[in-house]
Amino acid sequence: MRIGLLGTGPWAGMVHAPVLASHDGLDFAGVWGRRPEAAKELADRHGTRPYDDVDALLADVDAVAVALPPDVQAELAVRAAGAGCHLLLDKPVATRPAAARAVVRAAEEAGVASVVFFTTRFLSETGDWIAEQARTGGWFTAHAQWLGSVFAEENGSPFATPWRREKGALWDVGPHALSVLLPVLGDVRRVTAAAAGPGDTVHLVLDHTGGASSTVTLSLTAPPQASGAGIEVYGASGVTRLPQPTGSAADALTRAADELCAAARDGSPHPCDAAFGLRVTEILADAEALLGDGVGATP
Template sequence: MRIGLLGTGPWAQMAHAPALEEHGDLDFVGVWGRRPDAAKDLAGRHGVRAYDDVDALLADVDAVAVALPPRVQAELAVRAARAGRHLLLDKPLAATVDEARAVADAAREARVASVVFFTSRFQTETETWIAEQAAEDGWFTARAQWLGSVFTSDSPFAASAWRREKGALWDVGPHALSVLLPVLGDALRVAAAAHGPGDTVQLVLDHAGGASSTLTLSLTAPPAAAGADVELRGAAGVTRLPRSPEGAVPPLMRAADALLSSAATGRPHPCDATFGLRVTEILAEAEGLLGEREG
């Protein structure tokens, strides 16, 4: 599969470009970015072509990997899908429900494969744990803490304009939801939402399986307090999400495997654009509740 990369920022550099280059079943064709000089630099480091025109890249590939802010990703994903290109996307799928629905609709109408990269769903240890817990019945409650220190450290993502605008809810919220939803069932409603220190938000969800969950999400945690933790309690006892020693590249390569499989078989992956849309709907519902509290 010939694949191009849209994006040149830190995530494109540290995750996407290395994964695309190392994957044995992908032909990494080239890079397009909103900053042509950055595209030339990143393409040069990986021995591929830098494209000035995104449509020229789309004409040369079978698929695109996207490492761009949510609003830009959504616009270009629709464009790529309508051109018949398969989609390896990042979370969150979009910044609004309408944008996310446009991506999901375009992928469905064009009959192209889509995979949204939720890291925990493609790490070996966490993927196995999620599948095992999803097979269990009787979960009563869950607690998820996804605490980042992006804005309290020297993180390469600290300058991200969309993260400063949308905060932890939209950046790490998708990670937490990607773990909870397959285990507890869809979120029937966001029962409560409240602000904490910095950009921290706390949510309570009611799930289709009968359980409730609480989420604490932040990008402004002290570095010593940063980390992700998910705990489930129910008839099967107590279990916690295992920590993965993997970095970003191996799971992203497995997400590419999933895209290849979906494209070959026509079967949608559980983390396709439709799932990305559902996550976006939940985030938007929580954002609305938080706005009401501010009002």
């Protein structure tokens, strides 16, 4: 499968480009970015071609991997699907439900496969745990927390990007929590409550279709010593915790690329396809509406 990369930021350079270049089932055909000089630098580093024209790249490939801010991603994903390209998307698909719906509609009309890269779903230990809990069922409640320190002054994270500063933890790490909770507890019927905490911290209460409830705490402004992610679920079979993975983001993206290739071959929808990404966007938009003005990271 000939694949192109859209995006040249930290995630593209650290994870996407190395994985696409080394993947046995992919031909890494080129890079496009909003800054041509960055696209050339990244392409040269991985022995591929930089593109100044995104439509020229789309015409030359079978699939695209996207590492761009969500609402930029959504617009380009529609164009890519229209050009017949399979989609390896980042989370969230978009921050507006209408934009995410446009991606789903474009993929369906073009008959292309889509996979949204929710990292936790594609790591072997955590992916297996999610599947096991979904089979077990009978869950009563759960608590999830995704605490990052991206905006801590002493951190200097390359991921302290403008879109994360504007949209905060709700949109950056909220998709990770939902990608685990939804397959285990069922879809969200209603965001029962949403409250702001310090910095960009938000607390959510979710009512799930399976009858369970969950609470979620999200932050990108936690102290570095307090950062970390975890989920506990409680039910008839006891208490179980999401295991700490040993794999890397590159391992997860490699598996996501494998599964995109498989979905493109057999034509069956992937559990983490654009339609699932749309549902995550809808839930987060409901939470954002309850928060009122929204909660971004520190100025």
